[in-house]
Amino acid sequence: MSTIYDIAEETGFSPSTVARALSGKGYCSEKAREIIQQAAKRMDYAPVQAAKALKNKYTKKVMFCIPDIYNPYYFSMIEGANRVLESHGYYMVLAHSEHSKSREMGFVKVLRERIVDGIIFGSFDFYPGLVSAVKSAPVPAVLTALYEGAGAENLDCVYVDQIKAVYIAAAELIRLGHRDIVFLGGTPRELTGRERQAGFRQAMEDNGLAFDPEMTVVGDFTRAGGEEAFRGFLKRGRPFTAVVACNDLMAFGCMNVCRDMGLRIPGDVSVVSLDNTDFCCCSVPMLSSVDMMQFQLGSNAAQLLLERIEGKRDYKKAIALEPVLVMRDSAAKAGK
Amino acid sequence: MSTIYDIAEETGFSPSTVARALSGKGYCSEKAREIIQQAAKRMDYAPVQAAKALKNKYTKKVMFCIPDIYNPYYFSMIEGANRVLESHGYYMVLAHSEHSKSREMGFVKVLRERIVDGIIFGSFDFYPGLVSAVKSAPVPAVLTALYEGAGAENLDCVYVDQIKAVYIAAAELIRLGHRDIVFLGGTPRELTGRERQAGFRQAMEDNGLAFDPEMTVVGDFTRAGGEEAFRGFLKRGRPFTAVVACNDLMAFGCMNVCRDMGLRIPGDVSVVSLDNTDFCCCSVPMLSSVDMMQFQLGSNAAQLLLERIEGKRDYKKAIALEPVLVMRDSAAKAGK
């Protein structure tokens, strides 16, 4: 634990020469550099980040804000972002909002203290208040969803088309011959919930099937929530042969309920969901799911953010990624 | 974006009065405080953390180092730690070593730059080099495992007894009448691998059963690794009626293989594993597993670390937590 002053004293050079030698910036003779670097190593020198941060106005840290740490959806996003951040010498500060708007707002507020150089939002649900707070924050932000409300003009984002994701899931079930398809969605109070339902409806109608609100239930994106919602649907006594679940966790819940009721998957019920998390391979049968490109979402978001932080870009950039259907064993032809 | 100097100028007070008014420390008249606080709000003042850090020698951040971000084992640990850190005004910096010792070492090295006030290790595999690096770091550290090698004298830790965890899992299977039990463990090159095997052996021998190395396979704690390892075991052609898996992911892999081979769970094969992650409820049948108290591990670790950081304690503290068996549907009486 030594400072440039200690090294200066030790080597007889001035602090500024030591700084130049160590940073590699500015003039410094070979000889001086060598002597100083050796002393630095010997004295276990390491620059104190707070001092650099105060002087340079950057912290080399980025905040990653997610709503739910137990949802594996976010894992590869974190990992994707982490990879590129790390390769640029940045660290990630995790902020977990637990779906609370006020906590999320709190994270945006502390940005003013400049504890990080930028922020990535893993969440989906933006609203004008948050967006305007984000925009008035002193550091750049990137969203991992498409938000087109007011104020979004200059906000970078990476997103995958939610409507399309549900669409291809439903379309595949229809292709397999299913007609009575349950939609296990999210609350329509959130944008994603509405978008996804729209995708489902469109897939049905494009294929000449009626969209029936009675075949729709909403859950909270947890396994338990999926179970509860699906049980609620079963009470209606409507016939069905397939389910589109809006995320893997709810699909697991749905599959649990099916098993309890003696329904076989995919024999009696076909299930396709969104997210394609690692756990799709852990269920029996393995879950067919739409890959929402989480890893790429994370890495691209980090990329965009760093471009802003490092001043390499000053205009808005939005990146759209394509969802990819991954079929496994939880869906089969209807009527088999 | 204003500083105490801006506010001083605006209000006519000196910077130090402003600082006192805003921090609430030191003398300051009611009137001055009011004026200053209003000005601060109006001017959107927020203290720059780098400046505080430079002066105060703390960053209000803690590094949490985990080896594998895709393993749900760590979720609740992260969450447990996060809860207490947050309640004390600290942020968590995530460090993901991807099981690489050199990366882990890298994280310990940057501690010298004082980017955080302390570090929690989620990993299991400690070795002398790491431990001595940790001990010479300028900030306190907490391990979430029991390490009794040299240098551990003054290192805080929270841990659950690995041997006991495996022991109670195996003992329950034995109680259910199983005698030919497969042990799906981790590599004996890591401490945990050895400990867990010891626990299994002890359970067998305490119940008058022989420990047979042929009934043991090792995997890498991933689902795919569990599958591969278990397939390897099946090739041996040894009869068995139950499996103790060293974590949930490997148990899922094992269950997948069983299904492929037409073995029914728990009819033909009973499975109990360690970790009790949320996903135990997602598999069919639901997985019986030993809760390794991850949430408590995380929150206690954070607690211990903060005690050190805030100078409230200067002696070693080690906390032992008890593993708890959670029976679900993947294990049943033998011979049914």
Add this chain to the structure above:
DNA sequence: CTGAAAGCGCTAACAT
């Protein structure tokens, strides 16, 4: 090529 000096924004001891 090297050194002196100022300043990043905040804190705290000390003086008034």
Add this chain to the structure above:
DNA sequence: ATGTTAGCGCTTTCAG
């Protein structure tokens, strides 16, 4: 109660 001053450790401009 308030103001002055020095300093945390580093960067950078400007003299030399």
